[in-house]
Amino acid sequence: MKKRPSQIVLSQYSPLMSVDTPLTDAQGGAVEVPRVYSLCRCGESGAKPMCDGTHAKVGFAGVREDSAKRPLEYYEGKDITIVYDRYLCMGAGFCGELEAVFGTHDAPIYEPDGAPVEEIIATIRKCPSGALTYMIDGVHYKDFFDKPEIVIERNGPVHTRGGVDLIDDQLSDELLPLADHYVLCRCGGSKKKPLCDGSHEENGFEG
Template identity: 70%
Template sequence: MKKSQIVLTQYSPFLSVDTPLIAPDGNSMEIPRVCSLCRCGESKYKPMCDGSHSAAGFVGTRENSDKKAPEHYVGKDITIVFDRYLCMGNGACGELESVFGTHDEPKYDPDAASVDEIIATIKNCPSGALSYILAGEHVINYFDKPQVAVEQNGPLHVQGAVNLIDDQESDKLLPMADHYTLCRCGGSKKKPLCDGSHEDNGFEG
């Protein structure tokens, strides 16, 4: 059975192996079994790599590896689990302001909405920063098939069983969940993970 992987070094693009690629419009892209995806933000053929990282002198060294233990917010019926390091500011949780607050004033109140509303909101978090515990079970996996979805002007959303292999032991920073986000603007301090820098540096692609 083929195993989906994303392989990289500090100096190379993402090498996607046996992993379907989904365009920003939601359609599958025709790609070879092994293909290179841009992570420096400079390619003229995004999301594909065109070698621009070499000319730009791109170095994908991570500047921030300060990962702490996930936070647990215990409610009557559900516990919200938040891995602050993985948060890339997607804002999906802000749709349920009574529980998660706002970007400027975040909070985590697991009793401020129904369990179904909280679960639906958590499942919209692409980075794996949010998960939940219900009836003693930590629920972290949502995707049946591996794929990489390209967000317009944003990161790569990795979904399903896709192993990340690099030379900075980034797999130790990943969520236990079957989804995470990868930087493709080149600006993240948590490379190869996205930290939301694309919002500030005007990344387009």
């Protein structure tokens, strides 16, 4: 029998329904889960990261307020082209570690000749949202993980890695994550639901 692909399925009012995807908790430990399990995305569950049905009691609706998808941005250098999907960015800030290439949060830049290619690639691979990818010799590199996995960030979002299909009855094809990794809102406050936009940092989400 052919193995079903790993999936996350959701509707406007539902939790994140994960299918055939290993789960890692905020401490880095493997969590024993059934083939299908539900993760909270309203921010109110008493059993975080698992859903306990609170979304129905609080009237949660996963309405997307920001659907202004932007075209991909290409920053071409001598040996590498930085590809940036502004819509996917959730402001994790790892790119700021290579300031000569990416600048700072308040003054971003994209200078593909500002550091050795190896350092740029290493920094891009830290980007959890899939907003940053790269091209070399016309080949677009955007798949960085070998195995499907969901990782819970403490007081942060759901990190999805390894090519987990996202099936959302509201999410049109042009808004689907570009890479094999993306981050999903867990606090309930993102304007780009189900994608994370960094709102957990502002609203003091804990879990």
